[in-house]
Amino acid sequence: MSSQHKNLSDFSTESLPAIQDKQFAVVVSEWNTEVTEALFQGCVATLLAHGAQAENIHRVQVPGSFELSLGAQKLAQIPEIDAVICLGCVIQGETRHFDFICDAVAKGITDVSLKYDKPVIFGVLTPNSQEQAMDRAGGKHGNKGDEAAITAIKMLAI
Template sequence: MSSQHKNLSDFSTESLPNIQDKHFAVVVSEWNTEVTEALFQGCIGTLLAHGAKAEFIHRVQVPGSFELSLGAQKLAQKSEIDAVICLGCVIQGETRHFDFICDAVAKGITDVSLKYDKPVIFGVLTPNSQEQAMDRAGGKHGNKGDEAAITAIKMLAI
């Protein structure tokens, strides 16, 4: 279901595992800061609301969404990190740059998750405009950061 028809902050919280002793790394792209900071606020708020300890949430900044994969890998290789959440925003432009970046980031994040056998969550918006991005970063379609946090929590139960 597309986010146009679903609020990203509506999700089932049934059977969530206890996460009070879990360590989360949140990798945040500096590109499109207004959007990524809103995603981070949603993410951290959701983690804290479901029992994560603030001191067990580690934030790392990377220059752009393309760098999320390497940032995630650096954190996923640490034994104390239980899950990594990647937050970014790539807005469609007039060139194919968007396609290359989005494909590389999706594959890179997936590869890191499989390599380290840990949840590495794709919390990257790929909207057509700044307005659509803000709608999904705390606006009328909820917050993808909330969804990314819940996904990380649920994946820890597997």
């Protein structure tokens, strides 16, 4: 179902594992700050609401979404980190730059997750416009940051 008709913050919270002792790293892109800050706020609020301790949520900034993969890798290699959440936003432009960045970020995040055998979550928006981005960063379609946090929690149960 497309997000046009779905609130991203509507998800099942049944059978979530206890996370009070889990360490979360959140890698946030500085590019499109208005969007990524909203994603981060939603992510942290959801983690806290489900039992994470504030001191166990570690934030790292990277310049853009392309750099999320390396930021995630540096954090995933820390044994105490249980899950890494990557938050970014790449807005479609007039060139193919969008395609190259989105493909590289998706593959990079997947590779880090598999390499370190821990959840590394893709919380990257790929909208066509700033308006669509804001709709998915706390607007009418909820907050993808919430979804990324719940995904991390659920993956810790596996």
